[in-house]
Structure formats: C-alpha cells, structure tokens
Amino acid sequence: MTNFLAVERAVRSAAPYDLLDTLRAALIEHYQAVKVDLLMADYSLTVLQPVTELPYTAEPLSVHDSPEGRAFGSQEPHGYAVHHEGAVDLHLPVTVRGDRLGILGVRVPEQDCTPDAVTELAALAEIVGHAIVVAERDTDIFLQARRARRLTLAAEMQWQLLPARACTRQEYAIGAQLEPAYAIHGDNFDWAATAQTLTLTITNGMGEGIQASLLTNLAVNALRNARRAGIGIADQAALADQALYAQHRGEQYVSTLLLSFELATGRVQVVDAGSPQLWRQRDRNVERIHFEAQLPLGMFEETEYITQEFEAEPGDRLIFVSDGVYDAVAESGEPYGRQMLARAIQSVSLLPAAAVPRAILQELSDYLKAVADDDALVVCVDWFGQAPRS
Numbered sequence: 001m002t003n004f005l006a007v008e009r010a011v012r013s014a015a016p017y018d019l020l021d022t023l024r025a026a027l028i029e030h031y032q033a034v035k036v037d038l039l040m041a042d043y044s045l046t047v048l049q050p051v052t053e054l055p056y057t058a059e060p061l062s063v064h065d066s067p068e069g070r071a072f073g074s075q076e077p078h079g080y081a082v083h084h085e086g087a088v089d090l091h092l093p094v095t096v097r098g099d100r101l102g103i104l105g106v107r108v109p110e111q112d113c114t115p116d117a118v119t120e121l122a123a124l125a126e127i128v129g130h131a132i133v134v135a136e137r138d139t140d141i142f143l144q145a146r147r148a149r150r151l152t153l154a155a156e157m158q159w160q161l162l163p164a165r166a167c168t169r170q171e172y173a174i175g176a177q178l179e180p181a182y183a184i185h186g187d188n189f190d191w192a193a194t195a196q197t198l199t200l201t202i203t204n205g206m207g208e209g210i211q212a213s214l215l216t217n218l219a220v221n222a223l224r225n226a227r228r229a230g231i232g233i234a235d236q237a238a239l240a241d242q243a244l245y246a247q248h249r250g251e252q253y254v255s256t257l258l259l260s261f262e263l264a265t266g267r268v269q270v271v272d273a274g275s276p277q278l279w280r281q282r283d284r285n286v287e288r289i290h291f292e293a294q295l296p297l298g299m300f301e302e303t304e305y306i307t308q309e310f311e312a313e314p315g316d317r318l319i320f321v322s323d324g325v326y327d328a329v330a331e332s333g334e335p336y337g338r339q340m341l342a343r344a345i346q347s348v349s350l351l352p353a354a355a356v357p358r359a360i361l362q363e364l365s366d367y368l369k370a371v372a373d374d375d376a377l378v379v380c381v382d383w384f385g386q387a388p389r390s
Helices: 002-013 016-031 067-074 115-135 141-145 153-161 209-227 233-248 336-347 353-368
Strands: 035-041 047-050 078-082 087-096 099-109 166-168 172-179 187-193 197-205 254-262 267-273 277-282 285-289 308-311 317-321 376-383
Touching: 002 016, 002 115, 016 035, 016 099, 016 115, 016 141, 035 141, 047 067, 067 078, 067 087, 067 099, 087 115, 099 115, 099 166, 115 141, 153 187, 153 209, 166 353, 172 187, 172 353, 187 209, 187 376, 197 209, 197 376, 209 233, 209 254, 233 254, 233 267, 277 336, 285 336, 317 336, 317 353, 336 353, 353 376
Parallel strands: none
Antiparallel strands: 035 047, 035 099, 078 087, 087 099, 166 172, 172 376, 187 197, 197 254, 254 267, 267 308, 277 285, 277 317, 317 376
16 A cells, blocks of 8 residues: 555656656556556547657557457456566556546566555556546646547537546446547537536537537537526526527527436436437337427527426436437438437447447448548436435
C-alpha cells in the first residue's frame, strides 16, 4: 500500500502535460515496471491511440482484435506473459465513472506480478483516468492522442459540448456515440444528475456543417442555463425555444427530446419537441415508445410545452436514436428503422450500455454498406432502479 500511495501522490501532483512521464517514473520506481504505455480510445471507438510525443507516429491498436482492445471491451485487467523476458504485460482499463477513456499498459517482472500488485495497479489506472479528465482543462496532449485523423471544426465544437460518452451509477448506466465521429455537426446529447433525478436531452440541430453545430451549441447551452436555474423540463424547453427564436426568428430550429427520470420510482417526465425517437427493450420485447409530438425548439415564438409520462422498470433498456439512424435508407430503399433497428437492439442485448451505441452504429453501417451521410446518434440507458432501503 505504501507503493500505491507514493504513485497516487505523484500522479496527483504531476503537471498536466507531464502526467504520463511522471506516472512512468513512479511505476518504475515503486512497482519495478519495465515498460509503461497509455492508450486513448479514439473518437470513433475503433482504435486505441498511444500517447506519445508529437507527431504521434506510434501505430494505433484495434479495439476488436488486440489484447489491449479485449481489456478495453471487457473492462477487466488482462495479463499476458512476455516470452523470453520473464515479464507480464498488464492491460488495465482507464475508466472514469463508466466512461471508458483507454488502457494503461504496464510490463512488470513475473515475480512482482502478484494479485495484490495487479489490484493496486488496476486502482491506479482509475486514478489516472480522473487525472486525465482534470488535465484536459490545461493541456491538449490527451485530446490530440484520441484523434486518428483531424476533426472538422463542427465536430470539434460538438465533442467539446458533450458531457462524456458513458456514465454509471447505482440506478442506471448510460452509453452514447455520434457518427461520423470526425465530421459530426448537428446531433448532440447531454445529461446531468442529482441525488433525486437524471435529466437527459437528445438534440438534433437542422442544417449541415458549422451552421448546424452553432445552432446545436445555442440550444444545448440554453437548455443547460434553464436546467441550472432549477426549473422543470417543460420550462427548460420553453426558455430554449425563446432563445433560438430570438436569434433565428423561426428560420432555424432544433428537434429535441427531453427527459427527467425520478430515481426513486422510475417515473419519467418527457417533452417530445421533434424527431429523436425512443425504443424500449423490456425482457425480450423491443418496441418504439410514442409520445405526442410538439413543435421543435425555435420554430415559433413563445411556444408552450407540456410534459408526458411513462415509467421505467428495473431491467429496461432504453435506446434513443436520431433521424440519421431510423431514417437511413439502404440501396433497396428500405428505411433502417422499419425493421432492422429492432433487430439490432436485440442483437446487442448482452453488451453493457457503454458498448451498445457503437455496436448499433456498426450494424447500421453494415446495413448501408457505407458510412451514413447524415449525423447518426445512439444513446443507451440501462435502468436498474433504486434498491429499496432496509
């Protein structure tokens, strides 16, 4: 434990740009590490990118067919013996409250790879994840390492607007993904939690490129501003509607689905202001949940919004999709959402929430035999409910 505390102290006191070198030196000193690497999951969640010095010439590793990728997918530490070297390569998930950032690779001598050492190193990998989240306020190193190629300016704005790609709590687990990851422009998601509630918004700004990104940025920040004032989702929608109309006079608008979950009961209030859809998997049944559609945000002046309700039960899986998913059309002319979406949801039922959106988007890409032209967004919420108090 003394070694653990020494490394933890070093990580927490490291300069943001020097985090990896400080970690490497501390692991060499206190855990006899022979080699230390940090891999960041790229924006498309298909490869793990090594954190190296510019110009980032190290080869990325596949999430699907590499030992590091298997550790990333399973979210469990994996160890592999290094032949002829008497050492073990440990691949340790770097994850923050369910948000999978990457993998910490540590090579240690076989005699030092004890169960206690593996447990401590896995805990240190989680601490490194928290340190990265903090460091990203002051350095671009880790954000640059996530990029398999350059982001468009619209995509840069959208990714910076997001809360995270996953979140896990006792009552729920969330996973989300946007595609095309490096050229997204109008789709977005947001969430925020208190001890009593989870607020979730799925947003689809009209248009393309930088204009769609600017529109969505205004909508998301207007919704956040209203939410942080402590008002309900109907009034959040109304205030965001006013902000968008004041700026664009109805010429541009944003489709939004707003939800407020009551953690203790599973009761959900909903404002359906546009095109995002909700699908529910309960036991083996997959169905779309319909709401009374209301006007998109910003279409008309001073629109009034009303809430509807439904109830989430423990074990429910809720899948939210944008029109870039359910309206995608294959060469045959068949819309994806008519039959294939339900099948895709069924096919990924054994995956954790964090992995579901990427898997569904891959199913969509395979169905279309190409990358979708329109923005495509998938958010998965696994609802566990609140355990009764004894």
